[in-house]
Amino acid sequence: MRIVMVAECFLPQINGVANTARHVADRLLARGHQLLIIAAGPGPDTYNGVRVLRARSFGIPGYKEIPVGLPDPAIERAMAEFKPDLVHLAAPFALGAYGLRSARRLGLPTVAVFQTDLAGFARQYPWFAKADRGCWAWIRRIHSRCDRTLAPSSPTVAQLVQEGVPRVYHWGRGVNLELFDPAHRIEAWRREISPDGKPIVGYVGRLAAEKKVKRLAELNDLDCHVVVVGDGPDRTSLEATLPNATFLGMRRGTDLASIFAGLDVFVHTGEHETFCQTIQEAQASGVAAVGPAAGGPLDLIRPGETGLLFEPGTPGSLREAVRTLLDNPEARTAMAAAGRRRVQTRTWPAVVDDLIDRHYTEVLAEAAAVRRAA
Structure with missing residues (x-):
């Protein structure tokens, strides 16, 4: 498969979104798939031999070390030139929203990974305290336009469904059992x-x-x-x-x-x-x-x-x-x-294999069925 990954965070950032995206990239490459990474903020323009297209970004109060990606026509051009089978949206919110828009314009199927309770986080900061409903409206808008949304826990699946997000599935996280021992x-x-x-x-x-x-x-x-x-x-x-x-x-x-x-x-x-x-x-x-x-x-x-x-x-x-x-x-x-x-069965290779063999495969099959019916 040819996969474009649009990541709100990627190396050199160290956080849950960036780490999950890195493990997904590693397993995709290990299994012989081809990958293009589009990420917010400054950093290396390659990762394990894969091109990383860096989008312009800015920081927000309290989280200035985490970049917020900005729209850039180069993103859609790069996606079109790469000719992917599927677009993986890692915690889409800003850059991911633009990546989704580009994927839809190009007729590409999308899998979105919901990872951060931005509405809950916003309520902890005085300048964002009243932004939770706006956050959920934006999250709902993004994920409703994706072919599938993957949530990391059953409570989060239930929360997304309650907020009106369709096509939500449970996909957990792995752990490095060689490192954590x-x-x-x-x-x-x-x-x-x-x-x-x-x-x-x-x-x-x-x-x-x-x-x-x-x-x-x-x-x-x-x-x-x-x-x-x-x-x-x-x-x-x-x-x-x-x-x-x-x-x-x-x-x-x-x-x-x-x-x-x-x-x-x-x-x-x-x-x-x-x-x-x-x-x-x-x-x-x-x-x-x-x-x-x-x-x-x-x-x-x-x-x-x-x-x-x-x-x-x-x-x-x-x-x-x-x-x-x-x-x-x-x-x-x-x-x-x-x-x-x-956690013994929760290795990253096993978890990402589930992503590839179940979620990617089913979304691609659904997209193919829609094309045949058109």
């Missing part, structure tokens, strides 16, 4: 973080309003050490809110994997996650996870079996979930083992 646990790092041997509780992710990291303050009086991995606009205020926590900044690769494996409990605090990849990475690392009873974590955590859920709207609920795991090391170990078993 209990074998990467480093006892020397644990002694450095917790010289008194207390359990280590960790958060990994962006330090921004929508992630609700300030909820970690509920853990201030628990008998544990808290580590925070990541960076973002809220770091300074969070350091004041969490005076006893260790802030490790942005970490990647084997460094990040060893931190995951060194935790006793992993916590994700945000309630607007369409999937929550860090929970899956913690489970692969053999760590018991605590997440909000909302969005993607509802698919990833079976309470009491693979981790615990807390109620986002209930003060103290996070504290109680973490305290339960800290007070019950045997249950914590059992949940960590069950969580690791859960």
